[in-house]
Amino acid sequence: MSTDQTSREEQFAVATQWQLTWWRFRKHKLAVLSGLIVIAFYIIVLFADFFAYADPHATDSRRSHIPPQTIHFFDDGAFKPYVHGLTQKRDLRTFKLSYQIDPDRKVYLDVFAEGYRYNLFGLIPSSTHLLGLKNAQPEDGIFLLGTDLVGRDLWSRIMVATRISLTIGLAGVTVSLFLGVLLGGLSAVYGGVVDMMIQRLIEILRSMPTIPLWMGLAAALPNTWTVIQVYLAITIIISFLGWTDLARVVRGKFLALRNEDFIAAAELAGASQFRIIFHHMLPSFLSHIIAATSLALPAMIISETSLSFLGLGLRPPAISWGILLQDAQNIETLALAPWLLAAAVPVIIIILAFNFLGDGLRDAADPYG
Amino acid sequence: MLAYIARRAVLAVITMAAISVLSFIIIQAPPGDFVDAYIANLSASGSSVSAEEARGLRILYGLDQPIYVQYVKWMSRVLVGDFGESMEWHRPVAEVIGDRLWLTVALSLAALILTWGIALPLGIYSAVRQYSVMDYILTTISFIGLAVPNFLLALVIMYFAFVLFGANVGGLFSSEFDLAPWSLAKAWDLIKHLPLPAVILALAGTAQLIRIMRANLLDELRKPYVITARAKGLPEWRVIMKYPVRAALNPFASTIAYLFPYLVSGSIIISLVLSLPTVGPLLLKALIAQDMFLAGTIVLLLGVMTVIGTFISDLVLMWVDPRIRHELD
Numbered sequence: 001m002s003t004d005q006t007s008r009e010e011q012f013a014v015a016t017q018w019q020l021t022w023w024r025f026r027k028h029k030l031a032v033l034s035g036l037i038v039i040a041f042y043i044i045v046l047f048a049d050f051f052a053y054a055d056p057h058a059t060d061s062r063r064s065h066i067p068p069q070t071i072h073f074f075d076d077g078a079f080k081p082y083v084h085g086l087t088q089k090r091d092l093r094t095f096k097l098s099y100q101i102d103p104d105r106k107v108y109l110d111v112f113a114e115g116y117r118y119n120l121f122g123l124i125p126s127s128t129h130l131l132g133l134k135n136a137q138p139e140d141g142i143f144l145l146g147t148d149l150v151g152r153d154l155w156s157r158i159m160v161a162t163r164i165s166l167t168i169g170l171a172g173v174t175v176s177l178f179l180g181v182l183l184g185g186l187s188a189v190y191g192g193v194v195d196m197m198i199q200r201l202i203e204i205l206r207s208m209p210t211i212p213l214w215m216g217l218a219a220a221l222p223n224t225w226t227v228i229q230v231y232l233a234i235t236i237i238i239s240f241l242g243w244t245d246l247a248r249v250v251r252g253k254f255l256a257l258r259n260e261d262f263i264a265a266a267e268l269a270g271a272s273q274f275r276i277i278f279h280h281m282l283p284s285f286l287s288h289i290i291a292a293t294s295l296a297l298p299a300m301i302i303s304e305t306s307l308s309f310l311g312l313g314l315r316p317p318a319i320s321w322g323i324l325l326q327d328a329q330n331i332e333t334l335a336l337a338p339w340l341l342a343a344a345v346p347v348i349i350i351i352l353a354f355n356f357l358g359d360g361l362r363d364a365a366d367p368y369g
Numbered sequence: 370m371l372a373y374i375a376r377r378a379v380l381a382v383i384t385m386a387a388i389s390v391l392s393f394i395i396i397q398a399p400p401g402d403f404v405d406a407y408i409a410n411l412s413a414s415g416s417s418v419s420a421e422e423a424r425g426l427r428i429l430y431g432l433d434q435p436i437y438v439q440y441v442k443w444m445s446r447v448l449v450g451d452f453g454e455s456m457e458w459h460r461p462v463a464e465v466i467g468d469r470l471w472l473t474v475a476l477s478l479a480a481l482i483l484t485w486g487i488a489l490p491l492g493i494y495s496a497v498r499q500y501s502v503m504d505y506i507l508t509t510i511s512f513i514g515l516a517v518p519n520f521l522l523a524l525v526i527m528y529f530a531f532v533l534f535g536a537n538v539g540g541l542f543s544s545e546f547d548l549a550p551w552s553l554a555k556a557w558d559l560i561k562h563l564p565l566p567a568v569i570l571a572l573a574g575t576a577q578l579i580r581i582m583r584a585n586l587l588d589e590l591r592k593p594y595v596i597t598a599r600a601k602g603l604p605e606w607r608v609i610m611k612y613p614v615r616a617a618l619n620p621f622a623s624t625i626a627y628l629f630p631y632l633v634s635g636s637i638i639i640s641l642v643l644s645l646p647t648v649g650p651l652l653l654k655a656l657i658a659q660d661m662f663l664a665g666t667i668v669l670l671l672g673v674m675t676v677i678g679t680f681i682s683d684l685v686l687m688w689v690d691p692r693i694r695h696e697l698d
Contacts, residue, residue, distance in 0.1 A: 200380065200383070203380060203384075204380070204383065204384045204387050206627060206630070207384055207627075207630055207675060207676055207679050208384070208387075208388060208391075208630060208672055208675065209630045209631075209633040209634040209637075209671050209672060209675045210630070210631075210634050211634040211635070211637045211638055212633075212634065212637055212652060212667065212668045212671050212672070213391060213668060213672075215637070215652060215653065215656055215668075216391075216392070216395035216398075216656065216664060216665070216668050217394075217395065217398075219395075219398075219656035219657070219659075219664070220394075220395060220398030298516070302518045305518065306518060306520060306638055309520060309638075310638065310641065310653060311653075311657070312653075312656065325521070325524075328524060329524075329642070331527055331528070331531055334524070334527070334528045334531070335528075335531055335532070338528060338532075341524065341525065341528065344521045344524070344525075347518070347521065348516050348517055348521070351515075351516040351517075351518075352512060352513075352515075352516040355512065355515060355516060356512075
């Protein structure tokens with residue numbers, strides 16, 4: 001017992017800073033779980049088309065507003081997952097063709113099935129999907145979360161939307177991080193007038209109501225722009241007001257570290273300014289920056305979702321969570337097709353996950369405390 | 370202390386100037402100038418504008434001059450209350466906005482008061498009864514409040530109100546008061562309709578403030594002066610309310626400056642979901658129709674309102690917290 005204790009203490013004494021951080025982080029169970037959820041979401045980002053099973057852009061008016069269908073896992077006591085097929089029906093009053101669920105016909109599920117064609121990572125052509133149907137009629141389909149007004153499958157669209165919604169958050173945070181580290185660093189290193197100007201700039205930006213400004217700037221993007229151009233412009237608009245928190249963290253840590261003995265020692269030993277900043281200071285507050293970044297991400301994701309929800313952010317054919325939620329905007333549609341609100345679920349999960357992860361990282365960032 | 374007030378006032382003026390430049394950029398941003406859009410708008414409705422008239426309009430609005438001259442001209446008109454003409458409504462912008470600006474302010478203020486009214490007692494409770502069942506429940510609600518964007522919350526509440534009660538919870542007035550002139554009855558009707566949107570708007574801020582209040586108070590409760598007070602036999606609620614709560618209030622109060630811009634921002638988007646007659650829906654429509662004078666004016670007025678609100682809250686904070694006053698002297 002006592003030898004065990006001493007060996008653990010010895011281990012603690014020789015551990016690197018990153019090991020200590022990891023040990024501290026590991027204790028925060030909710031943060032670890034959130035980290036796993038975040039990883040899972042980014043795996044979906046990488047393989048979005050693989051997790052989708054229907055072409056997210058394919059419309060079919062006959063499939064309009066099909067409610068979610070459950071998968072039946074057992075058939076006659078054996079594990080043989082299936083869904084019910086569809087039959088075509090004509091509404092006798094409106095003469096409109098539509099599909100109805102046929103409870104008598106079973107269509108069995110298949111994994112790693114062939115489906116619509118896509119390019120993995122935008123490069124490798126593929127048509128393999130996680131789920132598919134065996135021996136299906138052309139009208140049959142899986143409808144895990146139902147379909148929208150024009151008959152597009154919601155599950156597949158949510159999967160593909162993850163790609164844009166989560167990368168735009170990362171891109172926005174990268175730009176914010178760059179601005180925050182640059183301006184926060186300048187503020188701390190030079191002090192005086194530069195510091196005063198940058199601090200006032202931050203105060204001014206923080207006292208502005210963000211959404212009306214974003215709306216105004218986003219509405220100014222020309223209609224002729226491509227999806228990529230709009231994507232980049234929205235990223236810049238969102239990070240334009242988002243860098244201030246990061247700049248404050250960087251400046252605060254910088255100023256606190258400057259008075260530490262080991263920095264004075266490095267200065268006395270003749271280390272250059274560059275070496276002091278990147279070799280001695282940066283490792284000490286890198287973990288804090290990572291934590292602040294993880295806490296800044298949810299705000300970015302909410303911003304993009306809000307703008308797209310208003311119809312001022314990304315535009316169709318781009319698919320993001322905000323664009324999916326646009327369909328659920330009015331009470332008439334919601335009363336008719338409440339499953340359209342399902343697009344809100346991933347938004348809430350990822351925001352919670354980033355918040356808990358950031359919390360855990362912030363606690364772990366200072367493992368000596 | 371006067372120097373402090375003067376510094377805040379100067380900063381507020383600079384912020385307003387920055388907002389005015391941004392609003393001007395928004396007005397200028399669409400391709401072509403305002404007269405092009407105006408002519409296109411007129412010809413869409415059947416009438417036409419001669420080249421002569423177009424030139425007259427361009428000179429009137431100074432569009433033939435460099436951009437900074439245009440900005441100065443626009444600002445000098447704005448300062449005397451002339452915000453230009455709304456292209457879509459064919460009426461002065463000030464008239465189109467009308468009451469909507471005040472309703473936006475009323476909604477944001479109601480949300481602010483609610484945020485304080487809810488967060489203060491719950492934050493204190495959460496800290497005093499740390500790790501109790503209620504503390505866990507409040508913590509969970511706080512995190513949900515942080516994670517659910519308020520427009521989503523508005524959507525979900527609207528859906529359940531519709532499904533469970535068959536009621537449409539949107540709007541700020543009952544239908545009979547919608548177009549009626551202002552009266553006591555109409556004001557009372559507004560007060561009856563305000564709580565639901567105000568609660569939705571306040572939730573995220575409240576969640577954050579409960580966390581801050583709880584953390585601050587927990588720090589204070591561990592300090593020796595609390596033990597001294599208790600040892601002297603003060604009743605428990607007095608021990609808590611008299612010293613630690615007051616000490617914990619300071620950082621709590623300083624967040625108010627950031628809360629107000631946040632609430633004004635949020636009110637825009639939930640107004641759209643709940644179809645409230647604030648400037649939110651008007652701004653969105655103006656932006657989509659490229660009615661730029663209307664859109665730019667709304668952004669400008671919202672910004673100015675926010676800055677004034679923040680400035681007032683700074684003054685209140687100084688008045689409330691003796692430590693800020695002493696630091697300045």
